[in-house]
Amino acid sequence: xxxxxxxxxxxxxIAGQLLHVENVHAAMIGEVxxxxxxxxxxxxxxxxxxxxxxxxxxxxxxxxxxxxENAEIIFTDTIxxxxxxxxxxxxxxxxxxxxxxxxPMFLASEWRPARGYPINPVSRLRPEEFIExxxxxxxxxxxLVKGQKLPIFSxxxxxxxxxxxxxxxxxxxxxxSKSFAVIFVALGLTFQEYSFYLESLQDIExxxxxxxxxxxxxxxxRLMAPRFALxxxxxxxxxxxxxxxxxxxxxxxxxxxxREISNARKELPGRRGYxxxxxxxxxxxxxxxxxxxxxxxxxxxxxxxxxxEDDITHPIPDxxxxxxxxxxxxxxxxxxxxxFPPIDVLPSLSRLMQKGIGxxxxxxxxxxxxNQLYRNYAKGRELKKLEAIVGRDGMAxxxxxxxxxxxxxENQFVHQGNRSRSIYKTLDKGIEILQAFxxxxxxxx
Amino acid sequence: xxxxxxxxIISVSGATVRTDLTxxxxxxxxxxxxxxxxxxxxxxxxxxxxxxxxxDPSGLxxxxxxxxxxVSLETTLGPGLLSVMxxxxxxxxxxxxxxxxxxxxxxxxxxxxxxxxxxxxTPLVKNGDTVSSGDKIGYVDEGPFQHPxxxxxxxxxxxxxxxxxxxxxxEALCRLDNGADIFGYQSWPMRLPRPYRKKISPKEPVxxxxxxxxxxxxxxxxxxxxxxxxxxxGKTILEQTIAxxxxxDIVIYAGCGERGNEMSExxxxxxxxxxxxxxxxxxxxxxxxxxxSNMPVAAREASIYTAVTIGEYYRDLGFHVLLLADxxxxxxxxxREISSSLEEMxxxxxxxxYLASRLSSFVERAGIVxxxxxxxxxxxxxxxxxxxxxxxxxxxxxxLLRTSGAFLMLDTTLAxxxxxxxxxxxxxxxLYQNILEDYFRENFSEDWQILRKRCQEIMHxxxxxxxxxxxxxxxxxxxxxxxxxxxxxxxRSSFLAQNxxxxxxxxxxxxxxxxxxxxxxxxxxxxxxxA
Numbered sequence: 011x012x013x014x015x016x017x018x019x020x021x022x023x024i025a026g027q028l029l030h031v032e033n034v035h036a037a038m039i040g041e042v043x044x045x046x047x048x049x050x051x052x053x054x055x056x057x058x059x060x061x062x063x064x065x066x067x068x069x070x071x072x073x074x075x076x077x078x079e080n081a082e083i084i085f086t087d088t089i090x091x092x093x094x095x096x097x098x099x100x101x102x103x104x105x106x107x108x109x110x111x112x113x114p115m116f117l118a119s120e121w122r123p124a125r126g127y128p129i130n131p132v133s134r135l136r137p138e139e140f141i142e143x144x145x146x147x148x149x150x151x152x153x154l155v156k157g158q159k160l161p162i163f164s165x166x167x168x169x170x171x172x173x174x175x176x177x178x179x180x181x182x183x184x185x186x187s188k189s190f191a192v193i194f195v196a197l198g199l200t201f202q203e204y205s206f207y208l209e210s211l212q213d214i215e216x217x218x219x220x221x222x223x224x225x226x227x228x229x230x231x232r233l234m235a236p237r238f239a240l241x242x243x244x245x246x247x248x249x250x251x252x253x254x255x256x257x258x259x260x261x262x263x264x265x266x267x268x269r270e271i272s273n274a275r276k277e278l279p280g281r282r283g284y285x286x287x288x289x290x291x292x293x294x295x296x297x298x299x300x301x302x303x304x305x306x307x308x309x310x311x312x313x314x315x316x317x318x319e320d321d322i323t324h325p326i327p328d329x330x331x332x333x334x335x336x337x338x339x340x341x342x343x344x345x346x347x348x349x350f351p352p353i354d355v356l357p358s359l360s361r362l363m364q365k366g367i368g369x370x371x372x373x374x375x376x377x378x379x380x381n382q383l384y385r386n387y388a389k390g391r392e393l394k395k396l397e398a399i400v401g402r403d404g405m406a407x408x409x410x411x412x413x414x415x416x417x418x419x420e421n422q423f424v425h426q427g428n429r430s431r432s433i434y435k436t437l438d439k440g441i442e443i444l445q446a447f448x449x450x451x452x453x454x455x
Numbered sequence: 456x457x458x459x460x461x462x463x464i465i466s467v468s469g470a471t472v473r474t475d476l477t478x479x480x481x482x483x484x485x486x487x488x489x490x491x492x493x494x495x496x497x498x499x500x501x502x503x504x505x506x507x508x509x510x511d512p513s514g515l516x517x518x519x520x521x522x523x524x525x526v527s528l529e530t531t532l533g534p535g536l537l538s539v540m541x542x543x544x545x546x547x548x549x550x551x552x553x554x555x556x557x558x559x560x561x562x563x564x565x566x567x568x569x570x571x572x573x574x575x576x577t578p579l580v581k582n583g584d585t586v587s588s589g590d591k592i593g594y595v596d597e598g599p600f601q602h603p604x605x606x607x608x609x610x611x612x613x614x615x616x617x618x619x620x621x622x623x624x625x626e627a628l629c630r631l632d633n634g635a636d637i638f639g640y641q642s643w644p645m646r647l648p649r650p651y652r653k654k655i656s657p658k659e660p661v662x663x664x665x666x667x668x669x670x671x672x673x674x675x676x677x678x679x680x681x682x683x684x685x686x687x688x689g690k691t692i693l694e695q696t697i698a699x700x701x702x703x704d705i706v707i708y709a710g711c712g713e714r715g716n717e718m719s720e721x722x723x724x725x726x727x728x729x730x731x732x733x734x735x736x737x738x739x740x741x742x743x744x745x746x747x748s749n750m751p752v753a754a755r756e757a758s759i760y761t762a763v764t765i766g767e768y769y770r771d772l773g774f775h776v777l778l779l780a781d782x783x784x785x786x787x788x789x790x791r792e793i794s795s796s797l798e799e800m801x802x803x804x805x806x807x808x809y810l811a812s813r814l815s816s817f818v819e820r821a822g823i824v825x826x827x828x829x830x831x832x833x834x835x836x837x838x839x840x841x842x843x844x845x846x847x848x849x850x851x852x853x854x855l856l857r858t859s860g861a862f863l864m865l866d867t868t869l870a871x872x873x874x875x876x877x878x879x880x881x882x883x884x885x886l887y888q889n890i891l892e893d894y895f896r897e898n899f900s901e902d903w904q905i906l907r908k909r910c911q912e913i914m915h916x917x918x919x920x921x922x923x924x925x926x927x928x929x930x931x932x933x934x935x936x937x938x939x940x941x942x943x944x945x946x947r948s949s950f951l952a953q954n955x956x957x958x959x960x961x962x963x964x965x966x967x968x969x970x971x972x973x974x975x976x977x978x979x980x981x982x983x984x985x986a
Contacts, residue, residue, distance in 0.1 A: 038516030039467045060517055061466035061473075089513050125513060127558035128749045131710075132540050132548040134719035157716065248557070278795050280805045281843060287792045289712075289785070293748030297715055302557040323685075323844030331686035332841055333748055335716060356871050359687050362716065364956060381873075388872050400928050 016085040021078045022064075026274045027230060029055065029067040029076075031083050037065045040089040040125070046082040047075055054106065056090060058275070068271070070106065070230040090125070090234075092241040093118030096250060098219055099191060105223035105231025107238045124237040126244060126298055135301040137335075138365040140372055141255075141310060144180030144430030145173070146423055147353035148360075150440055151380050152338060155366035156253060157301040159311040159334045161261070163327050165320040168340045171203060172428075173351045174257060174314060175210035180430040181255055189252045192218040195239040197232045198225050198263030207259075225263075232267040240298045240309070247307030254307065256299070259314035265292075265326045281325045289329045296333045322357070336360040349425040356388060372433050379440050383419065386449050390416025415447045460523040464488065467515050470508040470753055471796045474521040479504045482527045482646065488519040491563040493544055495528055495753075497797060507793060509544055509753045510561035526642075528757060530764040531567040533624055533640025534574055534595050534602045537705075538738040540722065541567065543746035543758030559750065568640055570625040576604070576639070578617045580629075587611035588650070589771065589827020592629050592637060595622075598739040599730070600704075603772045604628060605828065607641040608650050645760035648816075649767040651824035651832075660891045661777060661835050664700035664961035665693070667878050667951050670907060670971065672861050672885035673895075676775060676833040677823030680885070681783075681855045684865025684877065685845025691717055692955050693865075693876045694779045694839055699728055699737055700961040703835070704774040706737075709762035710745040712755050712785025718745050748785065756789040763820050766834045773830035777837065778821070783814070784841040787851045803850045811854040818858040861885035874952050880914050899964045906968065909975050910946060917943035935981060942978040950974055 016035065023030040029045070037060045045053040045067075053073070059066035067083070092107060097116035104110050137157030143149055154160050164170035178192060194211060196204060204224060211218050219242060223235045236258055243254045258264075265284060272285035280286040299311040313334070317327045320342065331337050341354035360366075367376040390412040397405065397413060405413070423439055431439065462476025464487070472487055472494065479485070479496045487494040487508050492515070498505035506521070530545050540548045542559075545567040555562060578593035580586055588611055591603040612631030622628060627636035643649060657675035674680045684690045691713065698706050698721075710718050725738040742765055746758040759780055766778045780786070787810060794807035802808035823833035838859070842849045845867055856862060862884050869877035895903040916939045924932060929940065950970050953959055962970075 036517055038514050039469070040513035041516075059466070059468040061468075062517070066468075123513065125511070127511075127560055128747065129715055130548055130552045130555075130557055130559050131715050131718040131745045131747055132722070133552050133557035134715050136719045136723055137716055278801055278805055280791075286788065286795055286805050287752070289788055290748065290752050290792065293712075297747060297749035300716055304557055323846070325843065328686070328844050333714065335714065336687070357687075365720070384873060392872075396925065396928075399925060404928055404930075406930070 015087070018083045018085070019079070019081070021081045021083065024073060024076055024078065024081070027069045027073055027271075028274060029069055029073075029081070029083075031065045031067065033063050034060075034065045034085070037085060038089070042086045042088055042090050043067055044084040044086065045069060045076070046084070048080045051075065068230065068275075070234065071228045089123055091121040092124050092238050093121055094242065094245040095119045096246070098242055099217045099246075100219070102220040102222060103238070105221065105227055105235040107221070107234075110222065120245070122241055122245065124234065124241050125294070126237070126241055128297065129300055129302060133302050133304070135303050136365065137301055137308070137362050138371070139308075140366045140433070141181060142433055143177045144432070145177065145351055145353070146426055146431050146436040146439060147351065147355050147358070148177075148338060149431075149433050150376075150423070150436040151355045151384060152336060152353075152358045152360040153363040153366045153372070154310070154360060155362045156308040156310055157299060158336075158360070158362045159296045159299040159313070160360060161313045161315050161330050161334050161337050163322065163331075163337050163339045164314060164316050165340065165342055166316055168342060168345050168352060169350065170314050170316070170340060171206055171259070173340070173353075174259065174312070175207070176351070176428060176430065177312065178210055178214050178255075178257065181216075189250075190216045191246060191252055191254055192216055193239050193243050193254055193256045194218055194220045195236050195256065195258040196220070196222045196224070197235060197258065197260060198223060198227075198267070199259070200225050229267045229270055232264055233271065236264065236295050240295060243309045244298065247309045248302055248305040251306040254309050256309060256311045257314075258311070260316050261292075261313045261330065262316045262318065262326050284325050288325065289332070292329055293333050296330070335362050344420060344424065347420065349420055350427055351424070353424055355384065355424065356391060373437055375441075376437060379437060379444075382444060382449070383423070383440050386412060386444070387416055387419050390419070411447055411449075415443070415449060418443055418446070459525065462521045462523075464515065464517055464519045464521055465503060467512060467517070469796050470510075470512045470751070472506040472508055472512070472515065472521070473503050474506060475503055476521050476523060477502060477504070479523045484524045484526055484528050486522040486524060486563070488515045488521075490514075490561050492561050493563070496523075497793075505797065507753050507797075509757065510751050527644040528646070528760075529642040530645045530761050530768075531640055531642050532765065532768040533568055533604075533638075534597045535568045535572060535624070536742050536765060537598060537600070538736075538741060540718075540743040540745055541761065542750060543711075543744065543754035543756070543761060545744070545761045548745065568624060570640070571623055573621050573623055574639065575620060576618060576622040576628060578619050578629075580614050580617060582614050582617065584614045585612070586614060586631070587827075591828060592617065595639065599733040599735045600740075604637070604639055605772060606637055608827065610635050610637065643764055643768070645757065645764045648820050649764070649771055651771065651826050652829065653825050654822045655825060655831070657823050657833075657887065657890060659894055660887070661775075662702045662964060663697045664963065665697065665876060666953055666962050666967045666970070667876060667880065668697075668863065669964055670967050671880060671911070672863055672878070672883050673887055673891050674835060674837065674861055674885070675887040675891055676835055677821060678861065678887050679818050679821045679836040679838065679859040680861035680863055681838045681840055681852075681859045682863045682865060683840035683842050683847055683852045683855075684870075685842065685867050688845075688865035688867055688870040688877045689875050690839040690841065690865060691781055694781050694837060695721055695724075696955045696960055697837060698741070698777070698779050699725070701777050703777040704740065705766075705769045705776045706741045707762050707766045707769075707776060707778045708741060708743050709759055709778065709780040710743065710747065711758050711780055711782060712746065712748045712789065713781055715747040715749070718743070718747060752789045752792050756786060756793060759783070759786050759817065763817065763834075767820060770824065770832035770834045771826050773826060773828075773832045775832065776834045778834060780836065780838045782839040782841045783855065784851050787814075806850050810850060811857070814851070814854045815858040818855070860887050874947065875955065876953060878951075880911075880951060881918060895964075900968050903968065906971050906975065909979070910950075910971055913939060913943050913946060913975065913978060938978065938981055942975065945974045946971070
């Protein structure tokens with residue numbers, strides 16, 4: 011612990027957002043530094059590397075205008091901390107966690123490191139409480155539960171944000187007595203998307219916190235914003251017993267920022283140029299979702315990932331899928347058919363669904379029904395490929411029935427426009443379609 | 456007692472620390488900084504040493520102290536390991552939770568085992584007996600087991616004094632005439648294989664209760680199976696199902712860089728489920744080593760060594776042990792991260808060039824052995840692999856293919872049609888098949904092999920017929936081919952597929968035989984008719 015702030019003017023090198031300082035007496039990894047440029051222009055940075063007397067600093071923000079002489083570096087002797095208070099609710103911040111809603115900064119009742127600490131696996135509580143999203147393809151077949159991290163895998167041009175907005179408007183727990191809040195994290199968002207989301211946020215009933223990093227904001231903030239958000243989420247969830255839904259869009263921008271920064275640090279690139287530690291880095295965000303034993307709160311996370319080139323094996327969706335508990339995959343084909351939300355239930359999956367459904371959670375016939383719908387739809391889709399070769403007339407009658415079922419399932423069950431459905435309506439709808447095709451009995455045999 | 460030496464930090468870059476402390480040895484354990492973080496010496500130079508820190512290094516600064524502890528990273532072995540959940544460095548996670556709450560803060564824990572806990576010790580040797588490494592001097596009762604206390608490797612002599620009755624691990628149970636004390640626990644450097652008298656070639660299977668594994672791609676006691684699969688193909692569920700039902704004495708489950716929520720689910724289930732053989736909770740035969748993806752990367756790298764050392768220890772006590780690791784890819788990635796932070800020259804896909812040799816020496820720690828005391832013990836491994844993009848040509852899968860005996864390939868297409876376990880029956884293989892033939896024939900049925908060949912034949916035929924069918928439709932097939940398709944469909948749906956959430960999760964070999972016999976009967980009748 012040092013008693014006074016240290017100031018240096020011994021910058022030896024500036025390259026992009028990296029700054030080297032010489033002759034430093036004391037410094038620590040992760041320490042926050044302030045850099046004062048000409049005209050009192052102030053930047054923040056973080057220490058990446060300390061060698062005897064030499065320090066490498068990563069700056070957050072615009073470095074234009076800095077030179078070796080005019081930069082004044084202040085070492086703060088603290089690692090990056092997030093101010094916390096319940097007053098954070100209802101506020102909007104930028105990627106550096108500064109208010110952007112023209113209100114003064116709230117008074118912090120506590121500070122915690124942005125990086126957070128890993129949850130001890132023995133202290134975790136198994137996620138099993140159903141969250142109703144109002145979307146049949148999710149509630150019925152890929153159920154979301156409290157404490158889960160379930161990403162949406164989208165492609166460029168698909169209505170991911172409309173789906174997210176709809177989930178935000180409907181998301182509720184079965185027991186609505188508890189306090190619920192949404193934390194919205196925008197990473198590299200265009201203005202158009204931003205105004206869309208903001209409007210939807212204003213429409214929702216629950217409380218929210220927004221952390222916004224726009225497409226033209228500093229790249230480094232894109233890496234910090236989700237960490238601020240999750241620290242706030244942990245505080246609200248585990249200190250104040252709230253149920254928090256963290257929505258992050260778009261993780262693809264986050265990963266691109268990670269690649270950019272890694273490259274600037276001259277690190278060895280891995281697959282497609284993304285750094286080799288991207289799995290661990292993504293895990294340090296996603297794994298902060300969950301429930302713990304000594305609190306009633308929970309953090310549920312819905313990250314949006316836009317798959318580059320619609321490719322699910324691209325490193326970003328691939329690594330995400332390895333960490334998260336399932337995925338909701340949007341399909342271009344369904345979108346072109348006019349289905350909304352265009353969720354392709356076959357590659358979609360919720361790993362925690364089994365615990366969240368059934369008696370006392372949703373309804374006792376849920377599991378059985380979901381399996382039947384899934385199986386018949388999978389068969390129908392398989393037959394569609396055959397239909398393309400042999401034509402509908404060349405197919406057995408029972409196969410034709412399954413084909414029709416598949417289309418009906420897409421158009422009636424998956425498709426719901428912008429109306430939300432309760433879980434009971436979703437399940438009844440499923441039964442209705444199965445009965446219409448007389449398939450219910452066949453499968454049960 | 457080994458001397459503790461102290462020096463200072465002269466540079467920090469991420470979790471790689473350089474110290475001016477000299478006199479360290481390679482892979483010596485060090486304590487780094489004011490918070491006493493655990494570290495390991497990875498490189499020695501003339502007047503400095505490079506350390507790998509096993510915690511989140513935030514806040515580590517220049518001039519903070521570094522202490523060399525004179526020992527390498529060790530695993531503590533003894534009674535009290537069972538039903539405990541450790542992190543990659545063998546820190547007791549429950550104790551950690553008591554100290555730092557629900558979130559893990561870097562602190563130092565003294566011992567992995569509770570040295571104060573009282574056990575009842577029954578000696579098996581008496582004063583004047585000569586004992587040597589690996590000999591059992593007595594046992595303590597631990598849950599459903601008698602946990603033998605063995606003479607640690609390297610110690611031998613005549614027993615001068617031996618205790619009896621209530622003991623703790625911190626007191627010497629036995630004193631030898633050369634002054635050596637034998638405690639209830641022992642330590643072993645995790646990166647070093649434990650000694651045994653000799654390896655034996657495997658002859659018996661591990662019955663996993665999974666039909667497709669036991670029947671088509673069996674695992675031998677002392678063998679290694681690998682399960683590569685893209686995400687969502689059910690690696691974890693398959694590993695956990697096997698962990699629950701496999702007919703072994705001890706299960707070591709290493710959750711290496713995987714999800715935290717899955718681990719909490721696993722613990723709860725293991726506490727609820729009973730071991731059918733002794734009606735004790737499954738947890739009581741299980742040791743969990745857990746380093747979830749968000750816990751420090753270097754400790755993740757160490758986690759599989761902690762797990763395998765514990766496995767070898769139980770093997771040396773004469774038990775049959777199964778080590779399940781989920782997933783080796785996360786371990787390899789940790790190795791890659793560490794290697795790149797040490798600025799080593801990368802090999803294929805950025806992995807260090809020693810990836811393959813490290814992997815093969817790890818896999819070689821499996822085996823069925825005659826222990827130092829002449830008992831038979833085994834350590835079998837089932838390792839899951841998470842190839843990026845589900846592409847099996849990547850280095851981790853390829854290296855493991857060369858060293859492991861069975862390959863259970865998980866198939867995304869099968870998983871998408873909810874066929875679980877999604878093991879592809881055309882591409883998977885087991886090199887243990889022939890070795891285990893005799894065992895299956897003698898213990899289960901004379902026609903085990905015949906049935907297996909028949910099943911494989913049908914599945915092969917189906918595969919080739921499928922292509923034809925796609926063009927001409929099922930109506931266009933000949934009658935006997937249509938029969939093949941029907942039987943194959945039956946095999947797939949009621950034999951190869953197995954629901955992990957129902958009673959079907961475990962299927963004993965007799966039942967497995969029964970099912971395959973009845974399913975293929977139809978096909979056989981047709982064949983005989985033709986003949």
